Amino acid sequence: MTIEFSCSHCNKVLKTSDDKAGRRAKCPQCGEPILVPAIDSSIPTDDGFDGFDRSDSETSVPEEQSFLAEQPVREEDSFLSERPVREEDSFLAGKQIDCPMCGESIPAGSKRCQHCGETLQKGEWVPREIKVGDVFSRTWELYKANLGSLIGIHIIAYVLYVVGAMAIFMALGAVGFAVVLMLARVDPTLMFVGMVVLYILGLFLILCFVSYLILGLLNFLLQLVRNEYPGMGEIFSGGPFVGRMILCSIVFTLAYFAGVICLIIPGLIVFFMFFPYPYLLIDRNLPGIDSFTESRKITDGNKMTMFLIYLIMTGITMVPYGITVAAVKSMQLPAGQVSPLGLLILMGFMGLLYLLLIPFSMLLGTVSYAEMTYQ
Structure with missing residues (x-):
């Protein structure tokens, strides 16, 4: 049976046999890559194609009528060849x-x-230079469409953080109390060292837990940006990347602060050059050092754009702060005190604003990364 279809680029009518369905070739007229369509199973096979004589469905297509024989397409460039289409001839071109x-x-x-x-x-991705307007526009559309899930996942992450941090400190506190009692009888110096070690251990465990939650949150946002409809359970998906995340975060933080000490500007360059490393750990499952290498590639030509995005977002975030200062001054009583009820209402309002702004800010960073990597 024959398949007849048109080139999606130049509309040339092409014919081939049905065993070539799903194969890729170049159009003989325009040279663009095309995909031979699959046969529509809804069309009765005993009647042939609509608009064709019965003889067309019962006889093979002569080679001279098929685009397989037309020049300048060589056999090795058509779908008769078993080897894949070269990248420059494929949909990547x-x-x-x-x-x-x-x-x-x-x-x-x-x-x-x-x-x-x-x-x-x-x-490898081919880096793309992004535009401030495109990033904010795409972020806003995603934010409006997924406001409930965005706020929900951030609330879940915050509650888990509070509960996890309390559990870690309570567990270490119980252990520390026993250790202190035991070491106090031996040597007060050992007791002090033991307390310091337990405190550092507590901070490290909290860092591990926070990294775990952040990775799960970023994985959720990445899937959301790709229209993959993630579930709230993605908050627990960061486990495989925690070790690399901690090491990379330490290196990133040290490099950033070293740059800040060197007149601030180098620190900003480091920040905007390497900020995508957590996304790369999740998205490409890269080793730690490779996530920094890839970050340099995809932020090439985008550091100034990211700086502008950062300035705009900083300005937006400062608005609630300005409102708070002005409102507190307006609520001052004659004695110079602030009304407790008014302050409580104001703090609730501020909390609501930041509850809306933090998810938007996180989504903005994810969209920036996605735009750089053609996602």
């Missing part, structure tokens, strides 16, 4: 291409289809 899974238009070089989530390539 153009500025806009059709996803081979769902057919939607997506940017060339995309690692993943933003419509159906299909993984398109596993090689």
